[in-house]
Amino acid sequence: MPAPAQAGTPERDAVAQQILDLLPLLRRHFERALPGELRDELSGVTVHQVEALCHLIGSGGMTMQRLAEAQRVGLSSATALADRLLRQGLVLRTSDPGDRRVVRLVPTEAATELVHRFTCAKRRMALQALATLDDDEARTVLRLLGKMLGGLRDSEENARG
Numbered sequence: 001m002p003a004p005a006q007a008g009t010p011e012r013d014a015v016a017q018q019i020l021d022l023l024p025l026l027r028r029h030f031e032r033a034l035p036g037e038l039r040d041e042l043s044g045v046t047v048h049q050v051e052a053l054c055h056l057i058g059s060g061g062m063t064m065q066r067l068a069e070a071q072r073v074g075l076s077s078a079t080a081l082a083d084r085l086l087r088q089g090l091v092l093r094t095s096d097p098g099d100r101r102v103v104r105l106v107p108t109e110a111a112t113e114l115v116h117r118f119t120c121a122k123r124r125m126a127l128q129a130l131a132t133l134d135d136d137e138a139r140t141v142l143r144l145l146g147k148m149l150g151g152l153r154d155s156e157e158n159a160r161g
Helices: 010-033 036-042 047-059 064-071 075-087 109-130 135-160
Strands: 091-096 099-107
Touching: 010 109, 036 109, 047 064, 047 075, 047 099, 047 109, 064 075, 064 099, 075 091, 099 109
Parallel strands: none
Antiparallel strands: 091 099
16 A cells, blocks of 8 residues: 655645545535525524534433533533524523423424434435445545544644643
């Protein structure tokens, strides 16, 4: 197996630029492929809000502190995010049954339905994008994307100390 090219070499810089050029094209293609009604509903919802809703739906609701941890943001950012979701009717604030002083965020049925439709649409688009690859190529893409993500996570960890 050839050794990986070093960061900062002309070849590596060219590949990095090609990746940066492809990512927005992929994103735009995915956005255009969304059904119009779903695209309209999502127009007022940010990526961070969808991620937060996915955490809330997956857990059945969580405290503000837990949401902040799941989103890897500070408590004030999580509170602002929750306030926007509340105004949009996508979450409710409820008391924790075990401790009424604790406030939990719970996704509404509308949020659950929206995220479900979005997730199904994304899956269809991913399958369509993978249709040009055989199974080995698809697994290779997945392995390499995972490796790239791992490298980014390691860099973040090292930067934090």
